[in-house]
Amino acid sequence: MTQQNPLPQEDQQVTLISVRDGNISVTSARALVVKAHKIALKIDTALSEPPAWTDEQSLTMIYTHGERVMRLRGVLREQVDTDRITVEPVGEVKEGDRRDYRRxxxxxxxxxxxxxxxxxxxxxxxxxxxxxxxxxxxxxxxxxxxxxxxxxxxxxxxxxxxxxxxxxxxxxxxxxxxxxxxxxxxxxxxxxxxxxxxxxxxxxxxxxxxxxxxxxxVFSNHFAAEGLSDALDDFDE
The missing domain is CATH 2.40.10.220 (predicted glycosyltransferase like domains)
Structure with missing residues (x-):
């Protein structure tokens, strides 16, 4: 049986990447509750401001697991507060390729x-x-x-x-x-x-x-310096 890659752990920091109207946002959040069909996140306002998300917006969650960087797509299901959201995972967790280790x-x-x-x-x-x-x-x-x-x-x-x-x-x-x-x-x-x-x-x-x-x-500075470039190949709107 193939072992599935893990979801983020509760209290783990997660990087959220979203694209809207051609603009990419990179946001830091912390996982509050992690379940197979729901992940509750709190935006880390000390590191980033909450973007102007819309319901059903696609997001990509980036987080570490040991030596690996994991990538999980999701859909915004609920904006509980200005700094709290609920995301429904879509598909399986994928191990990030080398581009997830951008410099x-x-x-x-x-x-x-x-x-x-x-x-x-x-x-x-x-x-x-x-x-x-x-x-x-x-x-x-x-x-x-x-x-x-x-x-x-x-x-x-x-x-x-x-x-x-x-x-x-x-x-x-x-x-x-x-x-x-x-x-x-x-x-x-x-x-x-x-x-x-x-x-x-x-x-x-x-x-x-x-x-x-x-x-x-790295993600914040990469996209600030390079713009979208090939980002749309990796992160859906």
Whole structure:
């Protein structure tokens, strides 16, 4: 028997993508109640404003499950309040293709330091033990290239390929959100003169909640920069 892909979990962040009159909206929401034929969602107004949806409007829900990004189409059945809606799933949950791991250039503030260990679990424990306020001057403003699986950034610090680093991001758009990641350096380029060093990392330890924020941020910035482009091939009106 073929195992079906899972629905989002209750209290999980979900990215909602909708197209109306040729305009695409990317909205963050949290799943309140999840059933096979009904998903109740609360719009996360700290990250996004509720769009002007209409009843029976088609939506696509994007959310993470482990290392995968899932995609589920649905129809808006009820607008309970300005920030609460009920969506009826349509069809089966599909594992997102590589386009669901779009990359985007995003304004961010970045803090990075060596994890001091090659164990992602130990690195995460040390990260949790060291509290750092998002307003700290230790964060360096820059434009990062980010996806659901990795990041490109610059830093004064010197890291080596294969090294684990404590990486913290304040993603400034569409709204400020702090993300904590343990990353593994896959490429390191030393800056010449006064230039910062450039790094590419893959995420070695990342919570589903933080991954959901990254996925939402990537989609929001991708469509803001690129417009609809090929989006209508993936997301129906």
């Amino acid at each position: 985007a250039d995003v304004d961010a503030r970045v803090y990075a330091r060596s994890a001091g260990t090659q164990s992602p679990t130990e690195a995460r424990a040390a990260q949790v033990a060291l509290q750092l306020a998002p307003t700290s001057n230790a964060f360096i403003p820059q434009v990062v290239n980010i996806s659901g699986s990795g990041l490109g950034f610059t830093a004064h610090e010197v890291f080596s390929a294969g090294e684990l680093i404590d990486l913290r991001l304040v993603l400034d758009q569409p709204a400020a959100a702090l993300v904590n990641v343990i990353g593994q350096v896959v490429r390191a380029v030393r800056g010449e003169g006064d230039a910062l060093n450039s790094y590419a990392v893959r995420f070695a330890e990342l919570s589903e909640a933080d991954q959901d924020i990254i996925v939402y941020t």
